[in-house]
Amino acid sequence: MAENFVVSARKYRPVTFETVVGQSHITTTLRNAIRTKHLAQAFLFCGPRGVGKTTTARILAKTINCQNLADDVEACGVCDSCVAFQNNASFNVHELDAASNNSVDDIRQLIDQVRYPPQTGKYKIYIIDEVHMLSTAAFNAFLKTLEEPPSYAIFILATTEKHKILPTILSRCQNFDFNRIQVRDMADHLANIAKKEGIEVEREALELIAQKADGGLRDALSMFDLNVTFSTDNVLRYHEVVDNLHILDYDYYFKITDRLLDGDLSQSFLLFNEILQKGFDGHLFVVGLLEHLRNLLVSKDPITVQLLEVSELAKSKYLEQSAKTPLPFLVSALSIGSQCDINYKAAKNQRLHVEMLLMKLSYLPNVLTINAPAGAAPQPAPADIQPTVSGGQMGAGLLPKASFTAEPPAVYEKTAPPTTSKLRSTVSIGALPVPVAPVAAAAVDETKALETPTETSAADAEFTSEELSAVWNDFVKYREFNDGSVSEQIMLNRSFTLNGTTIQLVLDNLIQENMLNEIRYELLSYLRNRLKNKKIQIVSKVMASDVKRNPYTPQERFNALVERNPNLLKLQQALGLEVDF
Ligand SMILES: [Zn+2]
Incomplete structure (x- = not known):
């Protein structure tokens, strides 16, 4: 099976408007335009790579030349014109990849052909891919043709970078913005292909591929092919896809979030260690964790749950974890996490940098409890959370030895903690008692x-x-x-x-x-x-500041001495002494 597997991107390239994935807002408009004969002469297709711009352009070209156009405005696929299109033998479609052919000569060659009307069919279609790559001279040469095109000529310009297109071009084209393809749509499409190819799939696996493809169907299809090639039994399993694509399993984020919510720093460290040992980059983990926290955040509100672009199974997991994660934790964790993300590249010890993040996050539940206003229901009591990190355990081998080989305090007396800790009015600085303002x-x-x-820490040592x-x-x-x-x-x-x-x-x-x-x-x-x-x-x-300043003048020095020993003042008075200026 694997040897004669045809690359899906080519084999399953959509050939009708109906089969274009995730761009129905565009295909519907185009079909209506064809039906009502209000077709523009120039189109600009904008959008990320691999979302179907060129495919849609080709379908449009084929459809408007079809000799037996069906009622649903789809090409018949069997007339001479359609067959010629399908065999890439049609003289009515001309494609130029401006990324590699961007000179004036290239565009002139194309324009020269515009002068001749089609020999068969009604329209000649010119597709210029990556049109923003055209040189200025080429652009100008093209602009003239675009201003006064012959009635049979239709131009379809495609670009991934709309902002680089000159306003003069933009204003002459009907603009279509292609979407990144939604994970769900893409996974559906892959499921269809798998069915046709007789491949058994786990839905999770397809959604993972779709997520990794980040909106680009072409990438999704090649990843799909890759995984089918690796498969020994024609089954696409989630865990194999995770390995093949070297994706960090999202289960890790669920686990680590649970540990952080428990305040269990040790287990978080071990999980992070496992992730590193699997060959994943620390920064990737931080970014992934932030994404995970963001997903938990949007799961908090039924209105924002739709922003969750994950499978149904994953969604229920998110909702479940989100329910037990306090909102303040998420907000603070996201803020602390972004700082870690921003400073990651600058950190000398990047592993430690991430571990510090985990340390802060694992302490969050505690801090949030402590700062809760009086009378508020306490969070999971910190007292229940056993301090799991002692000096010896934490990051042994990663941190300077001096810091962590120190033995933990030998004796923990289990006496009741002091109930009050009233401030004394003086604080010692070195040996000299200083009155506090x-x-x-x-x-x-x-x-x-x-x-x-709050009154929760019965187990404090x-x-x-x-x-x-x-x-x-x-x-x-x-x-x-x-x-x-x-x-x-x-x-x-x-x-x-x-x-x-x-x-x-x-x-x-x-x-x-x-x-x-x-x-x-x-x-x-x-x-x-x-x-x-x-x-x-x-x-x-x-x-x-007056306390801090060292005594300078003889009088100040004397005053300082008096402060230490008030008897000096008596001595001075008794002997009638004066400070020598
Ligand atoms: Zn046809």
Whole structure:
């Protein structure tokens, strides 16, 4: 079977308007024009490659020359003219591929023929493919003929790039825009061919081919042929097509989305690893995942479900997964995912880049719960989601050893988490206690209120400042490895204090604060995972400038000393001393 399989694109090229796939808006108009004898003399067929522009042009040429035109305005296929057309022997059709013949001479040769009326039949048809490729001189030579064509001449110009066509040409042609062919139409067409060829097919397989062809029937047909050739038993199966065309099975996206919704980072990493091992590119995976999330998003609303261009079986899967995926998750995931997509090429460690994406996404369900307004029904409780990533497991071998070989904190005391974590009014910077401006403290309170977790995390582990420091340092090293800037390192090395589960970080300026905000999410995810405590919060404040400035004048230095030891002031007064200017 495989040896004498005729290439479907040629064998099943449509020969009537009725059989043109997915362009009924055009074929109907053309048939009406022929029936009412209101045929234009020049047509412009625009549209992507492989959607039937040339085929429709040939059918039009054949139909208007048919000697026994049927009532349904289809060529009879048996008259002399039709037979000549079918054998490519008709003198009434002239085709020029402007992509390879775009000189003035080429177009002149064509125009010369226009002067002679057809010997048999009524019309001479000139089909110019890829007409935007004509040189300017050729265009101008052609324009004259197009302005005053003889009544028997019909021009059909085809192009994939309508915007490159001169307005003078556009205005002289009747324009037809060909659609990308819908997956469903294309799969139907392939199913018909398979039936005629006696090939058994899984509908899924055909839709996969149709999707991969991206609207071009010609590509779909050659992929179909390829898969039939590979088939040993004349059956086209979904999983074989996936392998033959090297397509990433969409099941992976369903699986990984499930894992992400569970907050199961480890399993997501393993799935991603499997995908890479199958030879797929990380970027392709990211783009595919975004497409998947988009499909879940449009499945949310009955109005947009029609935008889902997938098989019926896949559609039910999308609807099912979409129903259990919160909308905020999808919106945030798409936003985070697009950033990953945009920055992918620039990333030095692209695998890690994608893994960071998975890390952020796996943490989303948590964050969304935490930020839910009070009183809102809690999402799947974070407490139920066991933290599955410990320091040792995560990305072993991919990340700098220092970051991930560190042992997880040895002791997890299962005591009740602290119920309150009121801010102290002072925060230590190094050894020197610095009074905190009330304004700054208020601002901190506000931040904190925003991130206060709901009462869900019964299983949070306790940790000490030392454990926090160790994990924090791992993160600093990780950022250093992952293109973190020097100023970011300085910011991360600012001292912090721990109050309950709230980490208070004092920063030098707003620039540092912005820097922190950029990686806050990553940092928080990291700390919460490593320390197995989902209540961890980070609050930051910028030191008031008068506090930050080092004492400079003798008076300032004296004041600073007094702050450390108020007895100095008594000493000064007792001895009647003055600061020496
Ligand atoms: Zn005929």
